[in-house]
Amino acid sequence: MSDPFQGKKPEQPGLTPGCQRCEEQAKVGVYICRCGGNISDVVDVERVAEAARQMPGVATAKVHTFMCSDPGQQLITEDILAVGVNRVVVASCTPFLHESTFRGAVARGGMNSYLYEHANLREQCSWAHRHDPAGATEKAIRLVSAAVGKARCDAALDQIRLPNHRIALVAGGGIAGMKAAGDLAACGLRVVLVESTGALGGQLLGRGAVYPTETDAEHIVAGLRKEAEGNPHIEVLLNSRVRSVSGFVGNFQVTIEGRFGPGGQSATTSLTAGALIIATGFHPYVPAEGEFLYATHPGVVTMPDFLQMLQSAPGGTRMLEVQGRPIRSMAFLHCVGSRQIDGVHTPGPDGRLNTYCSRVCCTTALQQEIAVRRRFPETAVFDLYQDIRTYARGTEDYYRTASEAGVVFFRYRGEEPPVVEAGEGKGTRRTPLAVRVKDTLTWGEELRLPVDLVVLATGMVPNAIPELVDSIKLPTGEDRFLQEVHPKLRPVEVSVNGVLLAGTAQAPMDIRETLSAAGAAAVKAAAMFAHEDVELNPYVAEVDLSLCEGSGQCVTQCEYDGALQMVDVIVGDRSVRRAQVNPGLCVGCGACVAVCPQRAIQVNGWRLDQYEAMIDGIVAEVAVGAH
Amino acid sequence: MKKQERSQAPGVASQWPAATLTMRCLMENDPYIPKILVLATEHCAYPGADAVGKAHLEYGANTYILRVPSPALFPEDFYLHAWSRGVDGILIAACGSDCPYRGAYERLARRIDDLMVRMKEGGLETERIRLTAICTVCIKAFLKEVSQLNEALAALGPVRRALAAQLEAESRARLRSAALAGAA
C-alpha cells in the first residue's frame, strides 16, 4: 500500500500543508491574559507562554494581568514596531467580549486588523476545567497552538463598502415611533413611518391624564403627531404593516402591505431603507376568562377598561355608577399578568408566564385611586399589592398622596395572590363581589373585603411581530420582548446591524423612558447615516480564479439570490465560465465551500486551510510536560 | 499497533523541534485520553459553550472548540482529515432550526448522513462523529453531548489514522469526479 500521507508532508518544516498563505514569513506575537486570576488561578500561564515561544512562527509570547487594559494593549502595539510582529494572537476571555478590542489595538499598531486571532482561555478553559489545572494548561497550550496555526494563514482583509441608503423605516406609530421619526427628520433624514392602525398614538390614545405630570395624554400625542404628519421628511403610512425584510445594514429591502392603494384598497409597496427602528410597542395583558373572575363577572374590569369608565362617567354625580349600580367600595389589584410565578399562575396560551414587572401599573393604580377618592370621596378604595414600585422620579409622591387620600392598603405575598369571589349579604348591604386576601401588613390575617368593583392593574405584553422577528432574525428574550445587545452598554441596538429598538417593544417603559429610548435610537440611526457607505465585515466567500475550473458546483449550493453566479471571464486569451461572488449579498455561510474539489471558493477569515492549521495546532506535540 | 500508528504521525512531528517536547499523552503508560474537536456555530453553540463556563460547570479538558459560521462549509474530506491527524472524535454543535443561514442546517445534516455512509462502508466507526443542535443557553445539552462522545471514544480507543487518511483521499477523488460530471 502506498503511503497515504504522501504528498501531505510539508515541504518546509513549520508550514501548514496545503496552505499558500503560510509561505509568507509570519512573525506571530502571542499575548496571554491572566484575567486578574480568572485564568491564571487554573491555567499555568507562564508555561503556556513558554510553550508558545517554541511554536513555529512565534516571535514573542508575553503574559499580562489584564490584556484588555491600556498597558496590555500597548504590549501589542509596541511589539508590532519593536519586534516586527505581523500576526497577533491574544489568549484571554471569549472572543465575543474583546476580539474587537484587540483588533483595534492591532490596527493602532499599523497592521491590518484581520491579521489577528483569539484563543478562549476563560469561558472555555479555566472556568470549565477548574479542578483540572494540568488538563486546563495543556488545553490552553493547544488552543494557543491552534490560534497560532490559524494566524499564520491569515490574510489581510478589507471591510466591504456598500452604498448606504439614508432612509429610515420606523415600524410602529406610537409615541416611540413618532419621536424617533421626528428626531431623524430634524437631522434632515428621510423617514417612512408605518403604523398598523388607522391613527398615530398607540396605547396612549384616550388615556387621559398621565403621571407624573398629569398632562393629558392627548397633548403629548398631538404634539408628536403634528411633528410627524406635517413633516416633508416623513412619509406616514397608516393601516399598514411591514410584511418582510431582507438585506443588511444600509440596504434593507422592506415590503409593506397596507390600505394605501387608490380608494383605501390593500396594496403592497417596497423600498430600500438603511436602518430600521422597531417601535411596535405593547398591548395590555388580557386576563384569561375566569382569572380573578374576569369576563365572567361584570364587576371585574382591567385598568384600561376602568380608565375608559372613569372618563365617560358624567360629571356632577356623587358616585361612580357601573351598570346602574353605585360603586361604594372598590379594590385595585396589582400585578395582574406581571411577576407571575410558576406553580401559582397558569401559563398563557403559548405556555409561558410573564415573570417580569410591567413597571407602569403600580403608579397608574395609585394615580387612579387618588382620582377616585378625590372625585367620589364616599367611595372606599382598597389597594392590594405585593410591592409598590413607584420607581421613577416624581412617582413616589403618588404613594404618599394615595395614603393621605384614605386609600387602604393590603399587602399579599406573590405565592398567595388574593382571590376574587361572588359577594354575599342581603338587600342594599349585599355587594356583588368580595376579595379575600392574606394581609402581611397585619401579620398574615385573612381578610374578606366586600366590594362593588374590582380593577385589575394589568401589565404589558409585547406586540407579536413574527414578520419582522423571523425575516431578520430579531432576538427576543424569555419574556418575548425584543432583546438589546447589552442592557447597559448598547441599550437600543440589537445583534442585527442597522436595527434599533425604540420604546416598549423592548421592555415595559413609561412615557419618559419610551421617549428617551426613541431619541437614542434616532441618534444611533443618524450616526449610521453620517457615512456615505456602510462597512461590512469581510467574512464572505471569495473565488480564487487561479484555482477555479468552472464546475459550477458551488452555485448549486447557494440559497441567496445573486450572491454567487457563473460569469464569463477572460483567462489568457479565451473566455471561460467562472464563479463570482457578490460580497454585498453573500452571508458567508460557506455552503458553497464544501462542494468545490479545487477548494477554489473559500470564506474569508474561515478558510479550510485555516481550519486544518487549527487541527494541526491542536494535535501537535506541544511542550506540556512538567518543569 | 494503534500506538505505532500514532507515533508515526507524519507531518505533525516534523513541525516541532523534538528536543524541546515532552509528550504527555503519548507516553507509554499514560491512560488514553481521546481528543475531541467541537465545531461550534458562532451564533448558537459557541456562546452555548461559553455559557457552560460562565456557569462554572465542568467537562473534560480534552475538548477543543472551534468557532464556525456554519459547519455546512466543511466537505466530507475535512472530517476524515481531522481523524487522519489524530483527532479521535468530532462533535458538530450546530444551530439546528435556529440556523441564521437559509438551508445551511439541512445541507449540513445531509452531508453528515453521507459521511456516515462512507464511514460505514470504509470501516471507520460512525460513533466518532455526532451532529447536534446547541443553543446559546443549552448548557445541559452541551455537557451531555460531550460526555456521551467521551464515553463512546473510550470504548473505541484511538482513531485509525491511516484508514481515515485513505478514506480522505477517496473522498476528495469522489468530489472531483462529481464536479467533472456536473460540469459536463
Ligand SMILES: Cc1cc2nc3c(=O)[nH]c(=O)nc-3n(C[C@H](O)[C@H](O)[C@H](O)COP(=O)(O)OP(=O)(O)OC[C@H]3O[C@@H](n4cnc5c(N)ncnc54)[C@H](O)[C@@H]3O)c2cc1C
Ligand atoms: C393603562 C396604562 C396607563 C398608562 N399610564 C401611563 C402614565 O400615566 N404615564 C406614563 O409615563 N406611562 C403610562 N403608560 C405607559 C405608556 O402607555 C407607554 O410608555 C407608551 O404607550 C409606550 O409607547 P410605544 O410607542 O412604545 O408603544 P405603543 O403605545 O404600544 O405604540 C406602538 C404602536 O405600534 C403599532 N404597531 C404594532 N405592531 C405594528 C406593526 N407590525 N406594524 C406597524 N405598526 C405596528 C401599534 O398599533 C401602536 O400604534 C400607561 C400604560 C398603560 C397600559
